[in-house]
């Protein structure tokens with residue numbers, strides 16, 4: 410069994426994907442072009458925003474969003490320490506300083522009730538992460554940001570397709586950023602990303618910045634970067650987007666089965682999804698009291714696992730200079746000790762799902778049903 414197996418999805422879509430990629434190769438239009446602009450329209454329609462701007466990765470989407478929002482040196486950006494490194498890295502890349510706020514014990518998302526205490530005159534943006542696929546408490550974050558005069562950028566790298574009060578992740582604040590890294594809910598066959606907004610100026614500005622600040626051929630009004638999505642990735646994504654809702658429900662079915670069959674196992678903490686929200690299930694992560702033993706027991710049963718994430722971002726060597734005190738983040742500290750993700754992907758065989766459940770129950774000292 411693989412932790413995430415992308416092969417069965419490819420097999421299911423093989424003729425469509427191969428055809429779409431072949432057409433790009435024949436066209437020799439490899440960078441930008443119709444394939445990319447069509448994808449952007451389709452993504453915006455799916456998410457429900459006015460604009461979508463594609464780019465080369467989820468990390469770049471965050472950098473472009475921050476730059477377009479005018480975040481730079483001297484500014485502070487409030488964010489979660491319980492995320493992939495790229496979230497904070499993007500803030501540092503534009504010269505701003507990440508200011509971490511602890512997460513909620515049940516969703517692992519930024520704890521909105523603790524944001525106000527970290528707002529300062531320098532707070533320019535708030536960057537909540539919709540971790541593991543479940544949107545953060547975006548209404549609460551937006552309200553605080555409004556009174557602080559800060560822009561809200563959702564890191565929706567893991568939550569494309571998820572819902573919050575009937576609206577889609579990426580459309581829940583001024584800007585939403587996502588990643589098309591192969592193992593994300595909507596993955597391409599390389600690196601890719603996009604950002605979403607209803608603000609025409611922000612959209613225009615990010616379009617400019619992703620292409621060297623070029624406003625007319627060989628005319629550059631701004632210092633930008635090369636962060637274009639290539640047409641081959643766009644072609645793959647257009648095919649996958651057509652099947653996305655179906656594959657998303659397959660993920661949700663696996664997650665629901667795990668939750669149903671693992672409920673009540675003593676000591677095991679299952680993921681919870683708050684009322685009014687859905688998860689895109691980028692990860693199905695549980696907390697096990699003795700994680701190393703738990704992982705070893707699963708490995709014994711040939712069940713792969715992964716740890717998202719073993720270390721809070723403020724503990725990373727790159728952020729040693731911030732000199733933060735881990736005791737200020739008790740929830741993040743505890744979760745990083747115990748969190749572990751189980752295999753989950755669309756087209757995961759029933760038998761494999763059963764195998765995971767049996768191994769988890771056994772690892773937790775439970776009789777196998």
Ligand SMILES: *Cc1c(COP(=O)(O)O)cnc(C)c1O
Pocket residue numbers: 466467468469492493495496538564566567588589590600601602
């Ligand atoms: C994957 C991920 C990113 C970065 O996306 P890339 O496309 O790999 O650059 C950023 N934030 C979070 C939460 C992620 O999971």
